[in-house]
Amino acid sequence: xxxxxxxxxxxxxxxxxxxxxxxxxxxxxxxxxxxxxxxxxxxxxxxxxxxxxxxxxxxxxxxxxxxxxxxxxxxxxxxxxxxxxxxxxxxxxxxxxxxxxxxxxxxxxxxxxxxxxxxxxxxxxxxxxxxxxxxxxxxxxxxxxxxxxxxxxxxxxxxxxxxxxxxxxxxxxxxxxxxxxxxxxxxxxxxxxxxxxxxxxxxxxxxxxxxxxxxxxxxxxxxxxxxxxxxxxxxxxxxxxxxxxxxxxxxxxxxxxxxxxxxxxxxxxxxxxxxxxxxxxxxxxxxxxxxxxxxxxxxxxxxxxxxxxxxxxxx
Numbered sequence: 118x119x120x121x122x123x124x125x126x127x128x129x130x131x132x133x134x135x136x137x138x139x140x141x142x143x144x145x146x147x148x149x150x151x152x153x154x155x156x157x158x159x160x161x162x163x164x165x166x167x168x169x170x171x172x173x174x175x176x177x178x179x180x181x182x183x184x185x186x187x188x189x190x191x192x193x194x195x196x197x198x199x200x201x202x203x204x205x206x207x208x209x210x211x212x213x214x215x216x217x218x219x220x221x222x223x224x225x226x227x228x229x230x231x232x233x234x235x236x237x238x239x240x241x242x243x244x245x246x247x248x249x250x251x252x253x254x255x256x257x258x259x260x261x262x263x264x265x266x267x268x269x270x271x272x273x274x275x276x277x278x279x280x281x282x283x284x285x286x287x288x289x290x291x292x293x294x295x296x297x298x299x300x301x302x303x304x305x306x307x308x309x310x311x312x313x314x315x316x317x318x319x320x321x322x323x324x325x326x327x328x329x330x331x332x333x334x335x336x337x338x339x340x341x342x343x344x345x346x347x348x349x350x351x352x353x354x355x356x357x358x359x360x361x362x363x364x365x366x367x368x369x370x371x372x373x374x375x376x377x378x379x380x381x382x383x384x385x386x387x388x389x390x391x392x393x394x395x396x397x398x399x400x401x402x403x404x405x406x407x408x409x410x411x412x413x414x415x416x417x418x419x420x421x422x423x424x425x426x427x428x429x430x431x432x
Contacts, residue, residue, distance in 0.1 A: 163353035163385050164206035167361055170388040170432050174411040175362040178323045178352065179226075179404070182341055183219065183334035186372035187212075187379045195338040198346040199383065202367070207384035207393035207430040213400045214371040214378040222370045223284040226401040227251065227324070229418020240286040250322055250405060251291040253414035259321035261285075261294075264302035264310045267328035272299040282370070283326065302326075305351045314355040319363070321412055353385065361387045364411055364432055366404060384430040395429040407432065 187210075190196045191203065214222050220238065221231035228249040254261045263285050265273075272286065272295035285291040285299050300309045302325065313319050325348070326332070333341035345367070357363050365385040372380045382399065402423035409416035410425055411432060426432065 160350070161354060162205060162391070163202075163349075163358070164387065164389045164393075165391040166387040168388065170386070170427075171362045173362075173413045174364055174432075175360070176319045176321060176323065176357050176364075177408045177411050178319075178325065178363065178365045179408070180325045180327075180345070180348070180365065180367045181223075181226075181332070182327065182367070182369045183329070183332035184371060184373060185333055185338065185369050185380070186376035187381050189373065189376070190338060190369075190381045193338060196342045198342045198349075199367070199381070202345075202349060202385065203381070203383045205391050206386075207389045207395075209382040209384070209399050209426065209429070210394055210396050211398045212368065212380055212382040212403075213398065214369070214380050215401050216378070217371055217374060219370045220282055220287075222401060223282040224287060225419075226405055227284045228288060229402060229405055229416065229420040237282070240283070243287055244289050245287050246289045248415070248417040249285075249288050249291065250408060250414075250417065251285050251288060251294075253409065253417060254320075254322045254412060255291075255294060257321070257412070257414050259412075261298055261322040261324075262309075262313070262320045263299045263324045263326065265299070265326045266302040266331060268301045271301070272296045284324070305347045311351065314351055314357065317356040319355075319357045322408065349385070358387070363387075366408070368401075368404065384426070384432070386430065386432055388431045390431055393430055395426075397424065397429055399424055399426055399429075 190199055191208070192200070215225040216222065216231060218237050221234045224234055225231050228245065228247050230247065232245050232247065234243060251261050263283060265283055283299065285295055302308060302310050305311055310325070327344060330336035331341055331344040352358055352365060367383040369380040372378050382404070400423070402420045403426055405420035406416045406423040407426040409420060410427055
């Protein structure tokens, strides 16, 4: 056999091994989805646009969904966009919430502790004095925003008008800035977040809280999937993201009670290699530590000793 043909066959075999390994790494997701979900319905490829992450990120965005476990989303035909995004960016396959119910998870992710909270309560009943991602970002001279969908006014009390938890309101040190920095989200084409994206005025840290339908707390997974497809498209085509210094984390507050705390986490950044998958165990404290590292601030509470996700996702 000619040497050139042998080399070509060897290269083809190598590519086949890589392809099989990538499919296997996703634990059967490829087999569980319709062929239509294999293409990412975005006008740009958001991940793998650079090979070197920035030393410090200018912006970190969390998108916080509700009450769905890992296999209710990953591998589900009801979530074609979310699965396509995971394929085209990064997926943490062993990511976990901290506890039940919702509120302690919001507090853990932003403050590094559940603070002994074991049930959902109003901010007035649960004032907490502690360092948080909000206080650390403000201490660094930068700004944060909580963008809450369906909130009728800035810094509005939680538990009404169809939106879920609003964690900044539980922390005493964040309340002085709440009226300015805890704002109604608006829609993908008009409102506070859309304007910040369009004008390249994102704060250092943004927490997106959908209403209870779009968060899939009270509506099917398909509703959240469609909502995410519109917003993620808006984010990854924005000037801030195109600069290469914005990272996006999509996760859920907790899993369904009877299915445990194994939940999805998708990482979107220009330096995350498409198809990245890690089976390292991470949790909400890991998300907080990673975010603090990316922004160059001190990680609050238990995030200080949590595992970082930076190297796993090329951040």
